Amino acid sequence: MKRFLVSCVLVLAGSSLRGQNPPLVLEKTIYLPAVQGKFDHFAVDEAGNRIFAAATGNKSVEVIDLGSGKILQSLTGLGKPHGLAWMASTGQLFVADGASGVLDLYGGAPLGLVKSIPLSEDADDMVYDASSGLLYVGHGGSDAAHPGRIAVIDTKNLTQKASISATSHPEELEVDKSTDRVFANIADAAEISVIDGRTAMQSTIWKLTGAKNNVPLAYDEEQHILFVAxxxxxxxxxxxxxxxxxxxxLPSDPGADDLFYDAETHQVYLIAGSGAIDVYRTDEKNVKAAGVIHTAAGAKTGLFVRSRKTLYVGVPGSGESAASILVYSTR
Known part of the structure; x- marks a missing residue:
């Protein structure tokens, strides 16, 4: 692996590099007046042209038509929805409920609750490995009585195959398909847990230096580069x-909560709750700041859909201000 040469000058907020096209272009805004509070994670049903939004502040998951921008269905009765995963092959949606400490499975049309798999408090982010059919879900870790765990769910028979210990609460997870590994950010311990997908066991721990409270991560599978915000x-x-x-x-804006790598443009999109998307460009030898896009305070999570060349960012609703989803083109 070649050492990266670092450009440490972050472009001023709201601007992009002079003489170059902006790294992101706002195409439209989807307004959701019925939704209050913040969003957590998102998932997409590309065939159905729908996006799923974990409206944590609203205690619901909103099913939104991407063509019309209208809410098709609201999955209510949830405590604190966090992570989402859509299974295109079965037409099912997994939802991690942090308040109830369960992984809920929805299916059918309209979506209805099919099964709840018990986990523990603060069931959070998840990542799906399509090659193995396994879903990895972080939960627990608030105190000694509730240790951090990563549940390994067999999505074919809807059972928990394994439970992997973590030093504290697992935040974002990412799959390396080429080596059958899973990376998990353990923010309170400033470390990354590396899981062997073949054995469903932790293979090693990488300690971070120079920064901590590592929440989101992204992976460049071609160059074997891990980005950690x-x-x-x-x-x-x-x-x-x-x-x-x-x-x-490299420097970034405060409050990082989501991070994506675009293998086509070789760009990294860091969504910060302070109201910015930091964009970085990479190649084989260097990584540098490519611009900062203003969003809104509290807009901390989103979803990058590579096939659509689109980055979606959730903006919280408060009082008379409607919640919304910002739709950016990455072309």
Whole structure:
């Protein structure tokens, strides 16, 4: 792995690099006046042209038509929906409910609750490995009585295959399909848990240096590069995906909560709750800031859909201000 040469100058908020096309273009805004509070994670049904939004503040999951921008269905009765995963092959939606400590499965048309799989408090982010049919879900970790765990769910028979220990609460997870590994951000411990997908066991732990409170991450499978966004201080760390060695440390906006890598444009999109999307460009030898896009305070999560060349960002609703989804083109 070649060492990255780092450009440490972050472009001023709201601007992009002069003489270049903007890294993101706002195409439209989907307004959701019935939704209050913040969003957490999103999922997409590409065949059905729908996006699913975990409206945590609204205690619901909103099913939204991407063509009309209208809410097709609201899944209510949830405590604190966090992670979402859509199974296109079965037409089913998995929802991690942090308040109830369960993984809910919805299916049918309209979507209805099919099954709840018990986990523990603060069931959170999840990642699906399509090659194995396994779903990895982080939960627990608030105190000694509720240790951090990563549940391994067999999505074919809807059972928990394994439970992997974590030092504390697992935040975002990512799959490396080429090596059958799963990376899990363990924010309170400033470490990354590396899981062997073949054995469903932790193979190693990478300790971070220079920053902590690492919440989101993203992976460049071609170059074997792991991007890790930290909140304390606000930095983007670049790691060798084979060894965990730190290759770069760049500034970012505060409150990182979602992170995506675009393999086509070689861009990284860091969504920060302070109201910004930090964009970085990478190649084989370097990573540099490519611009900062203003969003809104509290707009901390979203979804990048590579096939659509689109980045969706959720903006919370409060009082008379409607919640919305910002739709950016990455072309």
């Amino acid at each position: 930290c909140r304390t201080p606000a930095r983007l760390l670049v790691l060798d995906g084979d060894t965990g060695k730190q290759l770069a440390n």
